[in-house]
Amino acid sequence: MQVSVLGMGRMGKAVALRLLDGGHRVTVWNRSPGKAGEAVAHGATEAGSVPEAINGAEVVITSLANDAAVQSVALGEGGLAARLEGALFADASTISPALSAELAGAVEAFVAMPILGNPEAVRTGKALYLLGGPPAVLDRIGPAVASLTSATRRYRTAPMASSAKLASNLLLLDAVVALAEAFTVARAGGLSEGEIRELLGESALVPPAVRNRFEAILGHGDASWWTVALGGKDARLAVELARSAGSELPLTQAAYQRYQDAVAAGLSEADISAIGDLYRG
Numbered sequence: 001m002q003v004s005v006l007g008m009g010r011m012g013k014a015v016a017l018r019l020l021d022g023g024h025r026v027t028v029w030n031r032s033p034g035k036a037g038e039a040v041a042h043g044a045t046e047a048g049s050v051p052e053a054i055n056g057a058e059v060v061i062t063s064l065a066n067d068a069a070v071q072s073v074a075l076g077e078g079g080l081a082a083r084l085e086g087a088l089f090a091d092a093s094t095i096s097p098a099l100s101a102e103l104a105g106a107v108e109a110f111v112a113m114p115i116l117g118n119p120e121a122v123r124t125g126k127a128l129y130l131l132g133g134p135p136a137v138l139d140r141i142g143p144a145v146a147s148l149t150s151a152t153r154r155y156r157t158a159p160m161a162s163s164a165k166l167a168s169n170l171l172l173l174d175a176v177v178a179l180a181e182a183f184t185v186a187r188a189g190g191l192s193e194g195e196i197r198e199l200l201g202e203s204a205l206v207p208p209a210v211r212n213r214f215e216a217i218l219g220h221g222d223a224s225w226w227t228v229a230l231g232g233k234d235a236r237l238a239v240e241l242a243r244s245a246g247s248e249l250p251l252t253q254a255a256y257q258r259y260q261d262a263v264a265a266g267l268s269e270a271d272i273s274a275i276g277d278l279y280r281g
Helices: 010-021 037-041 051-052 067-075 099-107 119-123 135-140 142-148 158-188 193-200 214-218 228-244 250-264 272-280
Strands: 001-008 025-029 059-062 088-091 111-112 128-132 152-155
Touching: 001 010, 001 051, 001 142, 010 025, 010 037, 010 059, 010 119, 010 142, 025 037, 025 051, 059 067, 059 135, 067 088, 067 099, 067 158, 088 099, 099 111, 099 158, 111 135, 111 158, 128 142, 135 142, 142 272, 158 214, 158 228, 158 250, 158 272, 193 214, 214 272, 228 250, 228 272
Parallel strands: 001 025, 001 059, 059 088, 088 111, 128 152
Antiparallel strands: 111 128
């Protein structure tokens, strides 16, 4: 298939490389230059504009930072929604369900396609793709998705897939803060780092996704793929979604404040494990 990938951040680049491995013809675009080199080296064609990038595409995939970026590229003046010419549009960004609904209303063939997994999982085909949209549209994107992964979940609507992504993300975002606070309690009680590792390093109370960041939260190493800024954005979206249904998320609201504190401390582009820095002084 001819596939265009818009957004060459860590996740977008991994999607493009995986598609190239699957034999697809891939065109890539990024708002700021200099990020498409690896994809081009693997056989992708780099476009200089959105219209150029999507020209002739059968599938257009966006992987962008936030609602504002997706709205600008998809629905802004000269955006892709008005230029698809029958192509299928799949958004792999983590965005609000409200924007997913807006995109589904503006594009005849739209799929929400948020991804659970880090860039390495995407690159090796082990990530889970949450697909939201009409069954016929999901079937159309099947050949491209089959090259990306064998693990998918289908949802009846695009907003449901976006909601599923936020529900999944908040578990990790909250847990990272909880682990940093557990370390703080242990240190306050006199436990050494070795004793903290012995107590919590293999504890069943620490889920695998958080254990991957154990050393980084403790203050050693750097697991750099999901930034504090993006994590905080996702926590905020989760809180806003719950409020739209008349519910509050006091735990996630508190976690969101910690991510905001980390941004204020200059850790915006660090991995979410940098939350641990706030507790070490």
